[in-house]
Amino acid sequence: MKKLLRSALVILFLSAWMAGCVRPNKGPSPFEGLVRETPVEAQPGGLQSGSDFVIIPDSELVYGPALDSFALIKFAEARIPELMDYRETVDEREMTGTEIVEKVSRDYSVNPRLLLALVRNCSGETLNLENPFLTDPAYQGLFRQLSWAANTLNRGYYTRRVNALSQLTLTDGVVVEIPDSLNAGSAALQYFYTLLLGYNDWLLAVGPLGVYTDYFSWFDNPQSKAVEPLIPAALQQPDLRLPYADGEGWYFTAGPHSAWGDGAAWAALDFAPVAPSEDDWGCYDSPDWVRALADGQVVRISDGLVVQDLDGDGFEGSGWTILYMHVAESERVALGTWLSAGDAIGHPSCEGGPATGTHLHIARRYNGEWIPADQDIPFILSGWESAGFGVEYDGSLTKDGLVIEASGFPTDENRVYP
Template sequence: MSKIHRIFGALALLALSLLIACTTTVAVAPPPTPGAGAGGAVSPSEAGPSPTPLPTRTQFAPGTLVIYHAQTGDTLPAIAAHFNTTEAEIRAANPDLPRRITTFPPGYRLQVPIYYKPFWSTPFHILPDPLFVNGPAEDDFDLEAFVARHGGWLKNHEEYAAGATRSGADIIAYIARYYSISPRLLLALLEYQAGALSQPTLPEEKARYPLGYADPAHRGLFLQLSYAANLLNDGYYRWRMGLLNLYELRDGTEARPDPWLNAATAALQAYFAQMLPADAWREAISPQGFYRTYVALFGDPWQNPPPPHIPGGLEQPPLRLPFPDGHIWSFTGGPHTAWGTLQPFAALDFAPRSGVGGCFPSNDWAVAVADGLVVRSENATVVLDLDMDGNEHTGWTIFYFHLATQDRVPMGALLKAGDPVGHPSCEGGRSTGTHIHIARKYNGEWIPAFGPLAFNLEGWVARAIDDVAYHGLLQRGSRIVRACECGSPETQIQAGSGR
């Protein structure tokens, strides 16, 4: 054989090898099953699970098809982002996928083309998603009794926060309620970082900053825990939206989330990356870190875990605009945070038409977007429970904020779509003008205002612009209304008319 034939033969063999590598489906081992822990509340100092051997990820040839089983709340755009691929490539590898997909059924088997990026973090799964949110899994949890049974400093802690003197348990309940994060998760975090349930006194160096965020604007338990909840939600919902792809560690190094992670684990990895030195981060996200503390307090979360809280094919029920038929309001805020300052961008803002700028008393009414039962009415807030079971943790709920105290609908009121809920105002926090803020939750999870399950109000569908808070639009047919605080005619929508 001539030299040139040998060269072409070698090139052909190389091309064939690459073709096989790029089209072969690789079955990747599932995440390790965390060690079993004792049930019930035990002292965190007791022995936890032994270290679990972790699988290692190989470097995949570009476009290698790997097996992925959908996890609760997964969407096609997010899966594509996690594996550094595209929705089109996933559809090509899975031709039976329906044209419209909101959320995947948990366990749904997909072939996903993967494009490897270096520096993946551990694939160890810390916590199931239903135990991250303040959802159905929290129904049987008695927070006050749990804190009272432990001898840590949290039991006797009090401080003035959110307009009242609050106990440690009350602070956790407040943060859990408004951020919609599991109170058990918050307790485990306080125990892991500050010994809240096991140490009788808070060490002097942690008295001002129990979670270690040494910022004078965040002194005390309430503000420290608010900061933590804000970061946790940001990580959780950025993973949900496919926006979390890098952890910047405090030693200047970087790590990437393993593509097979679930949202709760990614959120905890992101949180500890910002709160702890790099070595402490690696320990915190290992079987011997935060997971060990959670097991000691509540048992192994992976043994008989709660059922998935986000079903496959989730759809928003029909919702009307949150102001009366025939009335014209301005669309003043595109997708932005539901509560806090970061993700999830689950809320929209509307303001009544007025010749007065800034904050002013309004006689206009915000109205119920659907039939429902009022399960919370406090602090400029109303929560409307659409399945009317009286439980904010279950089913679809609508969160209203910046409602005036005067005439605000009381808890327990049964409303029909279009019934008054309250007057728009500036009450409840920072605000540049009289308006209402509205967001959705399903089984305790905030639903982003844009994306596969976008807000749809009388056919007006929300879109984000460049993933920037408050930048967004509503579209109905060919008409597009862009959000602006200016209240110009271009931002105005009339309820009940489609205009």
């Protein structure tokens, strides 16, 4: 399929106050609707019919239960030797193609099978691992390409999950409506291709002869892997405690915001410890301990990251998992450790990603899906219940009638005690 590539992406490096993830300027929620920010060069084509073809079930978009028996390396050895041979330096470490796919899929919680099918679909006659999606030099290499793809899929998926994605504007100006009956996973793929294609090519890509065929040829019918319901209607959060010692009070520095990148559900909250002295500000070595929210096993660690599996099966794609981000490597808990609620995990830091101050970023997943902190299943920590204000990073915690609002400034007003 001929690609009509068009890059209209800008990397925004925005600063935060004090301790917190890099915090964008306040503005309207992106869930109020997706509008292309750059003008379309081609003449607008008006409103056209969309597609109601179900490309994948929702469980094939997320890093979920259906991946429990999927062995990426064995698959690549048998079907994609180019992926095994591919090399790229990521964060000063040389990684193979399979390691990159695994890292991106787990970090963003996006299905590696889907990412590979998209690479195949967008590559043309020969597999293109350097720039299958975007030709912009800023996105050169498999890691940046897949990170963009995973972030884009998440944005489409979670926007659809809150019923805020109903129309799409393609690169040629054509506007299409998404049928109300279409599931979020398929809608996310439709959104993905709107950033790359005009109407005719878009119809092909999201129809039965598009990425569905590429997926089918490598992994069989995606519907055969469906896990339904992915999120049970009566799902409730297990008991969770605040991520620090009972006698401490940390600052609530960020309300509901994206769990990973800027396209995921607003599943994350940020907390910052009290600095040891006035001279300690920004990124500093904290003596305080991040503590486990609940009982569970440490199933993944990497730069600044700890993932805890609460159901004890050792697989982060099923049941409840907790992401702890910006945990310092020094004195960090070992992989495989079984933690009881309140056990020490490590020290808060700036390690592992964009941060302007020492803090902790925590988020929940269930069956691989990021669980928003501002929707039907609020983040409840030691009785403190989260809520959002419709603007990313803004929000509150409420307990026994007391309301504490998030603030990038550490003050008595945003300090939270168990």
